[in-house]
Amino acid sequence: DTGVSQDPRHKITKRGQNVTFRCDPISEHNRLYWYRQTLGQGPEFLTYFQNEAQLEKSRLLSDRFSAERPKGSFSTLEIQRTEQGDSAMYLCASSSEERVNTEAFFGQGTRLTVV
């Protein structure tokens, strides 16, 4: 399967700890997106990359959050000093802006629980 892959699928952490999630996009997709989804809500945009450049960040992305895509392939999302309010599903998606069809494909997400 060559879809978007996210790791881990589930993460339980204590408040105050740092966590890091990984996303492997579809090969050759130049755009990569991070979203957050809380219970009963639609996915909310956090940030996106075009190749290795981070082009847009939502105001939801506080200073405790940092995302990287160092070689324009996989990406990591780190949350420092986690808070209970960070508990959510973190979704990654990728797309190609160089093709006719530019729909984004999503991974299965990483569910974070902060206790």
Next chain:
Amino acid sequence: DAKTTQPPSMDCAEGRAANLPCNHSTISGNEYVYWYRQIHSQGPQYIIHGLKNNETNEMASLIITEDRKSSTLILPHATLRDTAVYYCIVRARTGNQFYFGTGTSLTVIP
């Protein structure tokens, strides 16, 4: 990106067509209409998208009104596995984020 309005929930009998409406009255000329769905605890799944012509693929049909201010996603023969939250999104082809909103929760009833 333009916002969309969808009913919060709908029911459909198994085997019947499910027609999910979406209003996007402020859509711009270069914005496409995308539909995604999300089955519980999974990532959103792309269904279909279109600009102004009606579109059909193996999953669904998309009907866009002539003035492009609204659209309807049609699942021709709904099954229990089509129970999900359906999101209508408008976005320029090379736009930035996909804005999801709260979608329509479709329940297919046996």
